[in-house]
Amino acid sequence: MATPTLRPNPKKSPRRGDDRLFLTERKLREGAELMFFAYRAFTQDPDRLLHARNYGRAHHRALHFIGRRPGISVAGLLEILGITKQSLARVLKPLVEDGLVDSIPGEEDRRQRLLTLTALGRALESDLSRVQRERLSRAFREAGSEAVAGFRAVTALMIDEDARDGILDMVYGAPDRPE
Amino acid sequence: MATPTLRPNPKKSPRRGDDRLFLTERKLREGAELMFFAYRAFTQDPDRLLHARNYGRAHHRALHFIGRRPGISVAGLLEILGITKQSLARVLKPLVEDGLVDSIPGEEDRRQRLLTLTALGRALESDLSRVQRERLSRAFREAGSEAVAGFRAVTALMIDEDARDGILDMVYGAPDRPE
DNA sequence: GTTTTATGTCAACGACACTGTCATAAACTG
DNA sequence: CAGTTTATGACAGTGTCGTTGACATAAAAC
Numbered sequence: 001m002a003t004p005t006l007r008p009n010p011k012k013s014p015r016r017g018d019d020r021l022f023l024t025e026r027k028l029r030e031g032a033e034l035m036f037f038a039y040r041a042f043t044q045d046p047d048r049l050l051h052a053r054n055y056g057r058a059h060h061r062a063l064h065f066i067g068r069r070p071g072i073s074v075a076g077l078l079e080i081l082g083i084t085k086q087s088l089a090r091v092l093k094p095l096v097e098d099g100l101v102d103s104i105p106g107e108e109d110r111r112q113r114l115l116t117l118t119a120l121g122r123a124l125e126s127d128l129s130r131v132q133r134e135r136l137s138r139a140f141r142e143a144g145s146e147a148v149a150g151f152r153a154v155t156a157l158m159i160d161e162d163a164r165d166g167i168l169d170m171v172y173g174a175p176d177r178p179e
Numbered sequence: 180m181a182t183p184t185l186r187p188n189p190k191k192s193p194r195r196g197d198d199r200l201f202l203t204e205r206k207l208r209e210g211a212e213l214m215f216f217a218y219r220a221f222t223q224d225p226d227r228l229l230h231a232r233n234y235g236r237a238h239h240r241a242l243h244f245i246g247r248r249p250g251i252s253v254a255g256l257l258e259i260l261g262i263t264k265q266s267l268a269r270v271l272k273p274l275v276e277d278g279l280v281d282s283i284p285g286e287e288d289r290r291q292r293l294l295t296l297t298a299l300g301r302a303l304e305s306d307l308s309r310v311q312r313e314r315l316s317r318a319f320r321e322a323g324s325e326a327v328a329g330f331r332a333v334t335a336l337m338i339d340e341d342a343r344d345g346i347l348d349m350v351y352g353a354p355d356r357p358e
Numbered sequence: 359g360t361t362t363t364a365t366g367t368c369a370a371c372g373a374c375a376c377t378g379t380c381a382t383a384a385a386c387t388g
Numbered sequence: 389c390a391g392t393t394t395a396t397g398a399c400a401g402t403g404t405c406g407t408t409g410a411c412a413t414a415a416a417a418c
Contacts, residue, residue, distance in 0.1 A: 028312045029247075031319065031331070032221075033350045036240070038334035039218045040261065042211075056373050061215070068208075074396060082219065087375055089397065111384045111395040133207045139336035140210065143329065150322065150329020152210065155217035157318035171212045235404045253365060266406055268366065290364045290415050 045131035053124070058083075058091045063117065063125040066101060070116045073106065077115065080170065100124060224310035232303070237262075237270045242296065242304040245280060247349075249295045252285065256294065259349065279303060 046060050065080050066072060072080075078088055092115075095101040100121035106112035117125060140148045159167055225239050244259050245251060251259075257267055271294075274280040279300035285291035296304060319327045338346055 024316070025312070027327070028315050028319070029308070030350050031315050031327070032308070032311055034331060034334040035218065035221055035315075037346050037350070038337040039214065041338045042214055054372095058374060075394090083374085084376065085396075086377085086398085090374075093397090106395095109385070109395080111382095113396065129208070129211070132211055133204070135337060136207050136210050136214075137203070139333050140207065142336050143332040146325070147329030147332040148206070148210070150326030151333035152213060153322040153326040154318050154330035155213040157321050158217040158314060159220045167216050171209050171216070233403090237405060254363090262405085263407065264365075265367085265408085269405075272366090285364095288364080288416070290413095292365065 042132070042135065045135060046128040049128055049131060055094075056091075058087070059095060060125075060128050062088070062091050062095060063100065063121060064129065066115045067117050067122065067125045071114045073112045073114055075112075095121070221311070221314065224314060225307040228307055228310060234273075235270075237266070238274060239304075239307050241267070241270050241274060242279065242300060243308065245294045246296050246301065246304045250293045252291045252293055254291075274300070 043057060047057060050056055050060055061081055062077065065077055069076065069080075074085075074088065074092070078085060081088060092101065092103075096103050098120075099118055102116045102118055103113045104116070106114050143151070156164065156168060222236060226236060229235055229239055240260055241256065244256060248255070248259075253264075253267065253271070257264060260267060271280065271282075275282050277299075278297055281295045281297055282292045283295070285293050322330070335343065335347060
């Protein structure tokens with residue numbers, strides 16, 4: 001499912017332009033506000049756990065994508081996270097030092113540092129994703145599967161078209177543990 | 180993944196609840212990742228405009244909700260934004276000094292500072308929301324109205340139940356310009 | 359008249375992004 | 389082999405945005 005079910009939008013008859021425009025604009029504003037409030041809620045549970053361990057949201061993201069892609073290189077992680085090398089280094093260094101992430105030289109290219117979670121890292125990542133999943137799970141369950149399909153379509157379409165396919169391939173494609 | 184499903188997980192028996200659980204878990208992970216990538220995309224256009232003016236995301240949020248609720252008090256804004264007084268003050272002060280926000284004492288309660296956008300403030304807020312709306316508009320249009328309904332349902336349900344009604348009243352209730 | 363409320367302010371701190379520079383080792387290239 | 393590019397690590401500095409805690413003031417409330 002690299003491309004969500006796209007349907008050409010049905011009715012778009014701007015005869016009463018003023019009224020339709022107002023409604024549309026209003027819906028867009030509502031959508032933006034929902035995005036703000038939902039994201040704040042979405043991050044708050046893991047944030048709480050992280051704060052107790054003196055980590056931040058960036059550590060969660062690193063743990064998550066290393067867990068998703070064991071053996072990923074620093075460069076690969078940088079590309080997914082879309083941050084600078086220094087920003088990642090600041091996050092990665094304590095994770096390695098604290099024994100949550102293993103950083104081992106690549107066999108083919110020994111310049112690379114291939115990143116994997118240790119048992120400790122998996123444990124924290126699991127705790128973090130659990131609380132986040134619980135929230136998401138409640139929302140998905142109460143909203144129903146059709147609503148979830150809509151949610152997936154809309155969020156996917158918010159991503160830049162250039163980057164979308166690559167991101168969706170990653171989100172929907174790669175297994176947790178590449179066999 | 181909270182349970183010992185650490186293995187490559189070859190296809191399990193499809194009739195047992197196990198498989199349903201696996202699929203659900205996978206969908207939840209996908210949903211979380213979509214949320215991350217969508218939110219990053221969602222904020223990037225206004226962020227670019229803000230950075231050019233030496234403002235940040237917090238300034239956008241303040242401008243937005245003052246525009247939404249002209250005459251809102253500092254306490255009211257604090258409650259919506261869910262940040263501390265000092266965090267808001269740091270953002271609000273330059274906005275008032277730069278002439279984007281008017282801060283006038285309340286008539287009934289003169290301790291209050293009632294906040295409104297100036298013409299300048301409306302202009303910037305309009306620029307910011309325009310670029311954000313364009314992205315949202317594309318996503319909503321291409322996803323279709325059913326998908327948008329699903330998006331709204333799911334994002335709303337992500338919000339804490341305690342706070343949900345109050346937030347939704349604000350999102351769906353109050354008009355831009357109370358008249 | 360004391361207390362509570364609404365707001366502003368100051369100092370300090372921490373997380374997380376940025377830029378720019380430099381160093382090193384390994385890989386690639388002519 | 390020499391030179392360049394690549395992958396990474398490290399350092400200095402900057403800025404936004406969140407936090408806490410303490411203190412000041414003016415006005416409202418009891």
